[in-house]
Amino acid sequence: MNPSHSVDDPGAGFGLDGKVAIVTGAASGIGRATAARLVAAGARVTGVDVKPIAPGACDHAIAADLAKPAACERVVDEVLAREGRLDILVNAAAILRRVSIAETDAALWDEVMDANLLSQFAMCRAAARPMRRRRDGRIVNVSSTAAFNGGADNSSVYAISKGGVLALTKSLARQFAADGVLVNTVCPGGIDTPMGRHGFTGPSWDAHFAAKVPLRRAGRAEEVADAILFLVSDWGSYVTGHTLDVEGGLMLR
Numbered sequence: 001m002n003p004s005h006s007v008d009d010p011g012a013g014f015g016l017d018g019k020v021a022i023v024t025g026a027a028s029g030i031g032r033a034t035a036a037r038l039v040a041a042g043a044r045v046t047g048v049d050v051k052p053i054a055p056g057a058c059d060h061a062i063a064a065d066l067a068k069p070a071a072c073e074r075v076v077d078e079v080l081a082r083e084g085r086l087d088i089l090v091n092a093a094a095i096l097r098r099v100s101i102a103e104t105d106a107a108l109w110d111e112v113m114d115a116n117l118l119s120q121f122a123m124c125r126a127a128a129r130p131m132r133r134r135r136d137g138r139i140v141n142v143s144s145t146a147a148f149n150g151g152a153d154n155s156s157v158y159a160i161s162k163g164g165v166l167a168l169t170k171s172l173a174r175q176f177a178a179d180g181v182l183v184n185t186v187c188p189g190g191i192d193t194p195m196g197r198h199g200f201t202g203p204s205w206d207a208h209f210a211a212k213v214p215l216r217r218a219g220r221a222e223e224v225a226d227a228i229l230f231l232v233s234d235w236g237s238y239v240t241g242h243t244l245d246v247e248g249g250l251m252l253r
């Protein structure tokens with residue numbers, strides 16, 4: 001394992017200078033905020049999304065539908081060909097579909113599971129090859145409090161896919177640890193992004209979170225990005241298989 005992943009100087013930075021990162025879902029919300037944080041911390045970031053990524057949001061942008069495993073392989077190959085290495089993968093891309101259980105058919109199941117879980121598995125599998133070869137790497141998979149509380153009404157497949165992300169992380173963390181590849185989950189609660197607002201059906205966004213969340217507000221995408229930054233930095237060098245909740249204390253209740 002790379003011994004540089006330990007911080008003896010409390011004034012040191014994140015240790016991301018020159019590190020090469022892929023951030024999925026970088027066109028919006030948490031993925032976009034994470035790409036910006038990693039760029040600011042010195043990493044060379046390739047953002048990936050099925051939607052257009054704003055110019056300047058990251059160093060490179062790749063358009064890909066990550067629900068297709070072949071596209072995941074292509075993304076990693078492209079980054080390796082351009083950068084020569086891969087240090088960090090953040091899997092933030094996902095979709096939310098609000099459909100009742102009665103109306104959930106196999107096509108809806110496949111759509112959500114492929115976009116939310118198969119995509120993370122395929123990205124992890126592709127990224128792990130170069131990381132394990134170099135015996136160094138960090139992977140962060142974004143799950144949701146829905147994995148623990150069943151999620152909002154009419155979003156069962158989303159919640160199920162996010163439960164799968166927790167098991168995916170633990171399984172890979174166990175198997176990759178000996179090769180120096182650390183795999184963790186960040187578990188956001190209610191975050192002010194297009195997806196967060198889309199899933200919301202209450203009377204008032206602010207009033208809803210003020211009443212429901214111990215910290216009395218929804219979270220910001222940047223606050224989730226900060227947790228991800230910790231996990232991929234030198235400061236997270238002894239953390240693997242962990243689920244880091246970023247939910248304002250939501251699950252305390």
Ligand SMILES: NC(=O)c1ccc[n+]([C@@H]2O[C@H](COP(=O)([O-])OP(=O)(O)OC[C@H]3O[C@@H](n4cnc5c(N)ncnc54)[C@H](O)[C@@H]3O)[C@@H](O)[C@H]2O)c1
Pocket residue numbers: 024025026027028029030031048049050051064065066067091092093094095115119142143144145187188189190191192193194195196197221
């Ligand atoms: N916002 C919240 O309240 C909240 C809460 C818990 C968990 N999360 C999780 O955080 C992550 C980011 O969500 P967000 O709130 O930023 O959502 P968002 O909708 O703002 O961004 C998600 C991005 O993923 C992209 N994407 C979706 N499917 C894709 C595919 N097949 N291939 C490539 N890109 C694809 C979208 O185009 C979009 O740009 C997701 O995994 C989500 O499940 C969000």
